[in-house]
Amino acid sequence: EPEVTQTPSHQVTQMGQEVILRCVPISNHLYFYWYRQILGQKVEFLVSFYNNEISEKSEIFDDQFSVERPDGSNFTLKIRSTKLEDSAMYFCASSEVDSMNTEAFFGQGTRLTVV
C-alpha cells in the first residue's frame, strides 16, 4: 500500500542551526502539506504546496520556514536558525486533491528536538 515516508524519524539539533526535514509523498498525489504537533498540543497546519508553489500557509509559517520540491519525489521543510520552541513532531501529508475534499495521507512524522 502506498505511503508517505519521512526522514529522519528523529532529529536533534542545536539552537540556531538549520534543519531540513524530508518527505516522499505518494507518487500520484498533487497536494503536499506540512503540519507540526508540539508535545501535548494540537496538530497545527503549517503550509500547503501545489503545482510547485505554496498554496496556503498559516501564521506559524514565517520567514524561518521554507518548503521545496527539489525533484520529482521529495518534498522538504527547511527551518533556518532553529529555536527551542521549534521542538515538535513534524508531519508531512499528501492528497490527490485538496485535503478537505479527499483523504490526506500522513507520514509517521519527524520528531525534532532543539537543544
Added chain:
Amino acid sequence: TQLLEQSPQFLSIQEGENLTVYCNSSSVFSSLQWYRQEPGEGPVLLVTVVTGGEVKKLKRLTFQFGDARKDSSLHITAAQPGDTGLYLCAGASGGSYIPTFGRGTSLIVHP
C-alpha cells in the same frame, strides 16, 4: 481563527462499553474530518462529513455532523482495546482549506 473544542479530553473505559466523543465550534464548517492517531504515528483519516445532519458509519463507529455544521460526534459501540488512541477532529471554514484541528480525545480501552 476558528476553534474546535473536543470533549472529553481523556476517556478510560472497559472493553465492551459504548462511548461518545464530541467536537464543537462556534464556526460553521464546510467539511469536518475525524482522525485517529496512535503514539509516534501520524493521524489516519477515519471519515469526512460534509452535509448538515449527515450520519456516517464505519463498522462500530458512527459519526454525525450537526445540522448547523458547527459540531460533530463520534460514537463507538462495544469498544475494543484496538480502539485505543487519540481521536482528532479537524474542520475548514470560510472558504479556506486550512484545516483547524482540535486537541483530541485520548481514549484508553482496557481489556
